[in-house]
Amino acid sequence: MTTHILMVDDEPDAQELFRQNFRREIREETYAFDFALSGEAALEMLRGETPPRVVMVLSDINMPGMSGIELLAEIRKTWPQVSVFMITAYGDSSTEARSRELGAECFLTKPVDFSVLKQDLAQILEAAR
Amino acid sequence: MSVAETSLTEARPRPGPSVGWGQLGSLPLWARLVILTAAGLISLIGSTVFLSSALHQTADRTTKMQELFNVVGTAGEAHVTFGELRYWLTDLSVSQLMLSERNAVAARARLSTQLDLLVSYDAETVAAIRAEIEAYFSKAMDAADAYTDGNRVIGNTLLGNARSHSARVDAALNALVQRVSVVATNERQLVVERADDAATTALYIVITLSLLGTGLTVMVLRSIVQPLQRLNEAITSLMQGQYDIEIPAEKGHEFGAMAETLRRFQENALERRRLETESELQKRRLIQAEKMASLGQLTAGIAHEIKNPLNFVNNFAKLSDELLDELVEILQAPIASLDDSARADAEDLLQTIHTNLGKINEHGKRADSIVKNMLLHSREGPSESRTANLNDIAAEALNLAYHGARAEHPGFNIEMVKSLAPEVGEIECFPHDLMRVFLNLISNGMYAANKQAAQSGEDFSPIISLASRVDGDKVEIEVRDNGPGIDPEVRDKIFLPFFTTKPAGEGTGLGLSLSFDIIVKQHGGELTVDSQPGEYTAFRVILPRTLATNGENIQ
Numbered sequence: 263m264t265t266h267i268l269m270v271d272d273e274p275d276a277q278e279l280f281r282q283n284f285r286r287e288i289r290e291e292t293y294a295f296d297f298a299l300s301g302e303a304a305l306e307m308l309r310g311e312t313p314p315r316v317v318m319v320l321s322d323i324n325m326p327g328m329s330g331i332e333l334l335a336e337i338r339k340t341w342p343q344v345s346v347f348m349i350t351a352y353g354d355s356s357t358e359a360r361s362r363e364l365g366a367e368c369f370l371t372k373p374v375d376f377s378v379l380k381q382d383l384a385q386i387l388e389a390a391r
Numbered sequence: 392m393s394v395a396e397t398s399l400t401e402a403r404p405r406p407g408p409s410v411g412w413g414q415l416g417s418l419p420l421w422a423r424l425v426i427l428t429a430a431g432l433i434s435l436i437g438s439t440v441f442l443s444s445a446l447h448q449t450a451d452r453t454t455k456m457q458e459l460f461n462v463v464g465t466a467g468e469a470h471v472t473f474g475e476l477r478y479w480l481t482d483l484s485v486s487q488l489m490l491s492e493r494n495a496v497a498a499r500a501r502l503s504t505q506l507d508l509l510v511s512y513d514a515e516t517v518a519a520i521r522a523e524i525e526a527y528f529s530k531a532m533d534a535a536d537a538y539t540d541g542n543r544v545i546g547n548t549l550l551g552n553a554r555s556h557s558a559r560v561d562a563a564l565n566a567l568v569q570r571v572s573v574v575a576t577n578e579r580q581l582v583v584e585r586a587d588d589a590a591t592t593a594l595y596i597v598i599t600l601s602l603l604g605t606g607l608t609v610m611v612l613r614s615i616v617q618p619l620q621r622l623n624e625a626i627t628s629l630m631q632g633q634y635d636i637e638i639p640a641e642k643g644h645e646f647g648a649m650a651e652t653l654r655r656f657q658e659n660a661l662e663r664r665r666l667e668t669e670s671e672l673q674k675r676r677l678i679q680a681e682k683m684a685s686l687g688q689l690t691a692g693i694a695h696e697i698k699n700p701l702n703f704v705n706n707f708a709k710l711s712d713e714l715l716d717e718l719v720e721i722l723q724a725p726i727a728s729l730d731d732s733a734r735a736d737a738e739d740l741l742q743t744i745h746t747n748l749g750k751i752n753e754h755g756k757r758a759d760s761i762v763k764n765m766l767l768h769s770r771e772g773p774s775e776s777r778t779a780n781l782n783d784i785a786a787e788a789l790n791l792a793y794h795g796a797r798a799e800h801p802g803f804n805i806e807m808v809k810s811l812a813p814e815v816g817e818i819e820c821f822p823h824d825l826m827r828v829f830l831n832l833i834s835n836g837m838y839a840a841n842k843q844a845a846q847s848g849e850d851f852s853p854i855i856s857l858a859s860r861v862d863g864d865k866v867e868i869e870v871r872d873n874g875p876g877i878d879p880e881v882r883d884k885i886f887l888p889f890f891t892t893k894p895a896g897e898g899t900g901l902g903l904s905l906s907f908d909i910i911v912k913q914h915g916g917e918l919t920v921d922s923q924p925g926e927y928t929a930f931r932v933i934l935p936r937t938l939a940t941n942g943e944n945i946q
Contacts, residue, residue, distance in 0.1 A: 373702040374702075
């Protein structure tokens with residue numbers, strides 16, 4: 263069964279980075295990726311389906327408009343079943359504490375270590391199953 | 392007048408018992424003027440008394456002299472009268488006229504009166520003369536009677552007798568006139584000499600008093616004018632802003648008070664100048680801190696902006712390398728089927744791409760480490776303060792730095808000297824930040840000592856030493872290396888962000904800047920450097936035992 267992941271980042275190249283890094287998983291249909299360039303766009307996509315096929319959101323924190331933290335709070339409120347990973351360039355402890363307080367599953371710093379990310383994803387999915 | 396004996400040129404007060412000038416100088420001004428006036432008055436009165444007494448004496452002498460000349464006159468008159476008496480008595484003897492007898496009696500009476508005047512001068516001589524006159528008179532009368540009786544022989548005898556008396560009177564009167572004349576002349580001589588003496592003495596007195604008065608006036612004036620001049624010079628200097636002059640040590644009421652006032656003014660001025668300098672320094676420090684803070688913010692901003700694209704560079708480089716590996720795998724068979732030259736080309740190209748991607752990755756990581764260091768300047772969120780053993784932190788940093796250097800350069804070695812004073816004990820601090828500072832300082836020291844070792848060869852043994860001590864209510868840690876030292880020209884710049892002397896790629900230029908912020912801004916301490924080029928470099932961290940309230944966080 264394919265796991266749908268929504269990747270939220272204002273940098274378009276982030277999509278390419280994820281696509282290439284997960285190329286095997288995508289080819290093998292373990293994961294399927296949707297991409298949004300802003301928090302607002304991400305919420306739009308989630309609202310598009312009921313219930314959303316996305317079970318996991320990977321979100322940047324510093325974005326123009328809605329921040330990743332706001333998006334996290336919104337998702338937690340509306341779709342509690344969706345796991346959220348925060349990915350940020352600033353790995354400071356207060357932002358991490360705030361994210362975990364709001365219910366983020368995982369907190370990663372850029373540059374993303376994809377092997378760690380893949381392990382974390384697998385663990386979360388294993389636990390959810 | 393003891394004042395007159397001392398010199399006014401004595402400018403400085405002498406130690407020990409001083410007399411004269413010192414006493415005059417310490418008298419109040421009014422007393423000095425009173426002394427001057429009193430000396431003038433006393434001189435005036437003294438000389439007047441002397442002159443009037445001399446005049447009195449001269450007057451007395453003149454009266455006496457006058458009396459003597461009177462005596463001489465009277466004696467002369469008596470002599471003349473006696474001549475008349477003798478004439479009339481002789482005439483009587485010849486003429487026997489009653490008129491001659493009456494004239495002779497009258498002359499005798501006048502002579503007696505004149506002799507009365509001389510009694511007070513010489514009673515004895517006058518009595519003798521009187522006796523001789525009486526004898527002469529009676530003999531002459533007897534002779535006249537004899538002639539009247541016609542007894543010429545008896546008359547002649549008596550007259551001869553009378554003549555011998557007459558000669559004696561004449562001689563006695565002559566002698567008296569001579570004697571008194573001599574005395575009177577001497578007396579007159581004496582009066583003239585006395586008057587001359589008095590005039591000369593008076594002249595000397597006037598000259599002496601004038602000289603003394605002038606001297607005293609000069610002394611009193613100098614005792615006033617000289618301190619005034621010195622004080623005036625001091626005042627002028629102070630007015631021109633030269634506050635570090637020496638205020639003259641004046642004595643006496645008025646000048647002492649003026650000097651004391653000036654001293655207080657000087658102290659105030661110096662204190663004010665010190666405060667001004669201090670506040671100027673503080674202002675400069677504040678401006679410097681502001682600059683550093685805004686530089687820090689700028690640094691953080693740049694770092695944030697660079698970090699995102701840099702992440703992409705690093706991620707894509709790594710990813711491409713992985714993709715290349717996959718490609719190589721796929722192309723293994725097709726490449727193997729190529730002819731030798733084409734295969735070599737293909738393998739070489741693939742290898743070059745692999746190497747290039749490695750270089751992109753390596754330099755990207757280098758840039759990333761710079762950015763990470765920059766971000767340490769602007770680390771968000773509070774770090775925690777607690778009490779911690781400073782020696783332990785420093786020792787651990789030494790250990791970590793050593794192993795870090797060993798891991799990076801397998802051949803690395805250095806002699807480590809620790810001299811940590813246990814009484815430094817625990818202080819209130821941000822332990823993680825201090826650890827970063829010590830790691831930084833020690834790593835720098837190890838780098839410098841090792842650089843020197845690489846240049847000097849085997850004779851040189853690199854040493855890094857760590858020492859701590861208590862300094863009053865502060866504690867101090869010194870990190871010293873025997874490396875090449877720091878050039879004086881760059882010593883001012885080493886705490887500026889991005890300043891580094893290391894070759895490109897080996898340092899970010901942020902370590903010391905960050906350390907400075909942590910020690911000075913966060914802990915309220917001091918970070919100083921001391922270095923002798925070619926000998927050593929010593930960084931000194933001075934920390935208060937307790938943090939000021941609201942210990943500032945590095946943002």
